Amino acid sequence: MxxxxxxxxxxxxxxxxxxxxxxxxxxxxxxxxxxxxxxxxxxxxxxxxxxxxxxxxxxxxxxxxxxxxxxxxxxxxxxxxxxxxxxxxxxxxxxxxxxxxxxxxxxxxxxxxxxxxxxxxxxxxxxxxxxxxxxxxxxxxxxxxxxxxxxAGSKGALIGEITFIDSGDTIDATKLGSGGYAIPSIVEPSVIQFKKCNAKYVLHVEKDTVWRRFVEDRFWEKHNCILMHGGGQPSRGVRRMLYRLHDELKLPILTLLDNDPWGYYIYSVIKQGSINLAFESSRMAVPDARFIGVSSFDYDRIDLTDDVKIDLDANDIKRAKQILNYPWFAGKKHWEKEIKQMIKNGFKMEVEALCSKELTFVTEHYTPERLKQKKYWLD
Amino acid sequence: MDDHRTGGTRQISNITGQIVSPPRVSGLGSVAPAKVSSKSAQGSARTVSKKTSATRKRPAQASAESMAKQQREISISEFFARNRHLLGFDNKRKALLTSVKEAVDNALDACEEGGVLPEIHLEIKQLAEDRFCMICRDNGPGIVKAQIPNIFGKLLYGSKFHRLKMSRGQQGIGISAAGMYGLITTGKPVSIVSRTGTGKPAHHYKLAIDTKKNKPDIIADRTVDVEWNSGTEIEIEMVASYNKGRQSVAEYIELTAIANPHASIFFRAPDGNVFDHPRNVDELPEETIEIKPHPHGVELGTLMKMLKETNSKQMGAFLSTEFSRVSPKTAKEVCAKAGLTQRTWLQGVGPQSVEKLFNALQAAKLRAPSTNCLAPIGAEAILNGLLKGIKGEFYTASTRPPSVYRGNPFQIEVGMAYGGQLGSLNDGEKSSSKNAKPPPSARVIRFANRVPLLYQQGACCTFKSVVETKWNNYGLSQSRGTLPQAPLVILIHMASVWVPFTSESKEAIADYDEIRKEIRLGLAECSRRLGIYIRRKKKRSHYSQRRDVFHRYINEVVQACHSMTDFDKEVFRDQLHKLAVRATQAADMEFDDHGKIIAKRKNGDNEMDNTIVVEEDGESPAGQLELFNKEPEPVPLKKRRAKAATSKKKKKVKKRK
Missing domain, CATH: 1.10.10.10 (Winged helix-like DNA-binding domain superfamily/Winged helix DNA-binding domain)
Structure with a gap:
């Protein structure tokens, strides 16, 4: 062939x-x-x-x-x-x-x-x-x-300080209860127009369960942001929404993802676009997005216990090394350190692992602190 | 007339062989059975009886005189009556098969020697649970009245047994043994009707054998009217059992028909089934010529016996007349080496000189024996036989040039039938089909002088050669030390004036290097052709499968494109079909690209000679059902097209039903 x-x-x-x-x-x-x-x-x-x-x-x-x-x-x-x-x-x-x-x-x-x-x-x-x-x-x-x-089907949701129009209906994203707004597959300007935005940034978390923690603790209200999740690997609708929020409303995109190769790649897709849909990178990738956690170093930084560890398997290590070799990761010293540290740790951590300290630890301590400590952010 | 004597001939060689071989009969053990006269055969029987009775009597402290009273001649018939297992009548099942074998072999020999294309009519009737009646009729020259009782009622009748001539004769014990078996088990005499020609009366005899005297007992003798012109009909009633499948009478008949395509054989089984094997070669096999023994094939004892019996007086004359390939010049050299001269009188030669002579003969450089004593079936006739008996799609055969083992000329022939109704190889691409059964093991059918060998396959040289062949090289799968897994029938025929069997039961060919080598070469030649065919077929089916796929999708593509843009659907479809055909040209390779193969052959490539490919047009799943379709349909389900791959002649193959 x-x-x-x-x-x-x-x-x-x-x-x-x-x-x-x-x-x-x-x-x-x-x-x-x-x-x-x-x-x-x-x-x-x-x-x-x-x-x-x-x-x-x-x-x-x-x-x-x-x-x-x-x-x-x-x-x-x-x-x-x-x-x-x-x-x-x-x-x-x-x-x-x-x-x-x-x-x-x-x-x-x-x-x-x-x-x-x-x-x-x-x-x-x-x-x-x-x-x-x-x-x-x-x-x-x-x-x-x-x-x-x-x-495609709706995947991911958002909630927070923004008002927009979806197919003629005005949506006030601060008044969406606990469910939030399900992000449709097509979020083009012909369908969704932004009306008003008070948010200072967008916090994208990996999945629904973490997102619900943040919603219940009304994180978006306290920190004046938009909370989004992509249900794992974000669909094109979610990524296009992130792009538009960043491109049109100039909102910084911050991501809080699991400390595993999967999480790294979600970040990579949001930031640089995916390999499979590389032809759409120009309208979806947000190169200014930042990774605020969970980092391989957090285990020591916030003094976690052994209970949060999930052992890396051979597949994880292989995938981590693959990611390390992607041209867009290669040459970034801090990322190199981050991924190598994970391999060295020999374990991965989910965002939920932070609950081992306290249920609301992630919303009341970890995330607010990370937001302040820009030195821990990964580019 | 001579024909049935041949049957008698056989008995002698066989019986003597069995009696003589026990090692305890030391003096005669080395004598080649074929060259023992009937006289010495009986003598040997006596020797045996003496020894056995002596052993038995020892505890009674018998004196030489009292022993002498016990010592008397046993008739060969009596010997047989006690030792019938030695002659192929071990059990009921085998008894029937052996009887059929003797009757059919005799019939074929009779017809061939009489120069008549054989037409054999065999019928087996079941009279009771284990009581059967075998009737076998041929269209041979018949037997004159006076000889009938001797031929059928006396064991070891005949005098031409020591000739070195290729005949079926080496198999079995003769029809009179079958008759005797019948008599022993049922008490019923053998019934024979024979007629020597139109206008001549048919004689009907009922014969019993007096086992004590080895003499026929004529029970009835009359003239009868029969519908047929000439030939012999024999009817034997016996205790037997009829079975089907492997090692059955039906298989024996089927295989005989394959090896004898010039014969028409009709068989009606006791269950009412009819097996009709029509003739498909209209030529009799060539008459074989009798030869003198070759010195390299002679053993010391035989040499002694020959010295005793010859009419020659002097050594030189003896050597050059009694042996083949010994010229006066060679005789002189041999004599000199043995410390004798050509003029040495035979009478004065002592045992030591004979041994010297024997060694000199073995060491002498001699031409190989002449091979015109062999009548191979012939590649073409094998093809015809296989075509008749086995429904495959690919047939090939090869006749090896004659060769020699231990001074005996022999010739190996190999034939193969592949595919068709035998099954097909599992194609990797067809793995999705649910009924993907692994292909069966290949079947080896063995013949010695046109007689099928049904027992002791594993001990046979032919079988070992097949197992040794690396079938994987020819596109067939094979596990170590087993037959290849393929829908394949392998025919191996050994023609020889003396077929070496592994044992008295004469069921497996002995393993001589020369024989093994010839079989291997014959197998290689045929399997090479088969390999080429399989590869071509695989390629073709591969491409025709692809074409099917393309044709299947073309309609979808036409339909889809039509809903996107405007065009002439038919034109587009035709264009795509043409392209599909072009892209899968190889699928047509063997159909209409035949010229290519011929062109190749013109450059001296004759590797596909003696090969027939039977094409099956329009594979109908009802292929098996067709057998039950009595009514011929206006358009046959299956159009079989035969193509002889030989460029010279195209073979016509009759449409099969």
Missing amino acids: GKKKTTKKRSSRRGKNGQDTGAKIKGLADSVVKSASVEREPAVDIPTRALSNVSFNKKTRYIEMGDRFQQRNLFNYGQAKRFMQTMLVASKCKDLIGVDKTASIRQIYYLAKHTIKGTKEKTFDNQDESDPIIEDLEVALNALREELHVF
Whole structure:
């Protein structure tokens, strides 16, 4: 499967509208029909979405996608099915654009799934097959997911000192009870407009449970901030929201994540963008985001007991070393120290581990202190 | 006329072989059984009886005189009556098989020697739980009236047994032994009807054997009317048991039909099943020529006996007339080496000189024996036989050039049938299919002088050679020391004037290096062709699988593209189909790219000679059911196309049902 290097220039992705995307999909189909008519095997060029095809731009400080393509050929045994699936998903997106509706990625899966005539084979066996195809199409067509009229489920929530309009409804994020505002998959200005913001910064925590601790202790009220969580690895909606809060309202983004490779990578994705979706870094990455905890050194700093330790397994160590080698981590001395210390410790710690001292230790002591002690922040 | 005598001939060689071989009969142990006259055979029997009775009598302090009273000749028939297990009548099941074997072998020999294409009609009827009646009829030249009682009613009848000629004869004990078995177990005489030609009467005899005197007892003798022109019909009633599957009569008949494609064999089993093996070669095998023994194949005792029996008076004449490949010049050299001259009178030669002569003969450089005494089945006939008997898809056969072991000429033939209804290899890509059974072990079918060998496979040289072959090199899987796991039938035939068996029961070929080597080479030649075929087939199925996948997705792609843009669906679809065919050209390799293979052969590549590929068009899952489909359908489910890979001639293969 030859990876083709081309020198095609990637144009800016901004300012597309539905009309254009529809035309692009038509163009894709036209090129397939045309290549068949000149006896060329129909193929789609899919930019490679892997570490091998991303580079870290030191100037913009986020991950950018390279220009390597992978050809997806109908008459290549290994690619035939995915080619067919790509065309199916493209045609479903075209249909959605035509009737001006949006569908979830799961709905797309069901729309495109059927049994191939005369066989027992299904076009898609599970959603894991259709999801990457959608991402492939985004890059291949140079169109965003929302431009393809596709969205993912809501993931993550926010609460705090901000008022905004979502699809015409005004949301006062200080009056959301204990549940907060579920961040939708699409948070583009066409859907959400910021109205008023008193927050001084955004505190992003890793997951729902920690976030609830902060909400219950009304941390956002006391510290005048916006509290967000991404339910683990943040979805594109969450990341786009962080980007917009930072970009439009100039709010600093601070992250409080678990002390494990997973947490490091969440921070990395927020800050530099992900490898898989490197083509969207420019509209999602927040290079100014900071990591305020939990650090490998906190075990000593705040005098924790053995009870908080979770042993690192071989996988964790492998992943940590991988992260250490990412170009955007490499060369950052403090990060090198941090990750190496974790490996040296031989254990990882969750944010919740801080509760071993006291239930509200994290909201009343740890976080307020970290907010003041900028020397412990990691860039 | 001579035909049935051959049967008698066999008995002698066999019985003497068994009686002579016990090591305690020291003096005669080294005598090659084939060259013992009937006289000496009986003599040896006497020797045995003397010894055994002596042993028995010792505790009674018998005197030489009292012992002498006990000492008397035992008839060979009596000996057989007691030792029937030695002759293949060990149990009920084997008794039936041995009887059938003798009857069928005799019938085939009779027809062949009479120059008639054999048509054999065998029927086994079940009379009671363990009582069966075997009827075997051939279309041979028949037997003259006067000889019928001798041939069927007397063991060891015949005088031509010591000839060195390739015949089925080395197997078994002869039809009279079967008759005797019947008589012993049921008390019923053997019934024989024979007719020597149209316009001549058919004689019907009922014979019993007087086991004491080894003489036929004629119970009935009359002239009857029969529907057939010439031939012999024999009917034996016996205690037996009929079984199916391996080592059964049906298998024996099936294998015989494979090794004798020039014969038409019809068999009606006691359960009503009918096995019809039609003829598919219209030529009789070549008549074999009798040869003199080759000095390298002779043992000392035999040499002594030959010296005694020859008509020659002087050493030079004896050597050059009684042996093959001994010229007067060689004879002179041999004599000189043994301290004798060509003129030495035979009468005066002492035992020590004979031994010297023997050693000189063994050391002499002699040409290999002539091989025109061998009549191999022939690669083409093997193919026909396999094609007839085994429903595979790929057939290949090879006849090795004649070779020699211990002075005996022999020739090895190997045939293979693969795939088709035997099953298919598990393809890695097809692993998803639920009924992916591992392929069965290959089956080895063994023949000696066209006679199937059914017992003692593991002890047989042929089987060992198959196991030793590295089948993995030819695309088949094989665990160490086992048969390859493949839908494969391997035929191995050894043709020789003297097939060396491992034991008296004559069921396995002995392991001589020369024989093993020839078998190995024959196997290698055939499996090389098979390997090429398997590889090509794999590639083809690989690509046709791909083509299927492409064709399957094309419709989806056309449909999807159509909802995105406007175009002529049909044109687009056709274009894609064309591209799919182009991308999987290899799938057509063997279908219409045949010219390529021929072109290759023109450059002197004849590696796929003697090979037949039977294509099966439109694989129908009802392939098995078809057997039960009595009504022929207007369009056959299966169109079998045969292609001879030989460029010269294309073989037509009859459509199979």
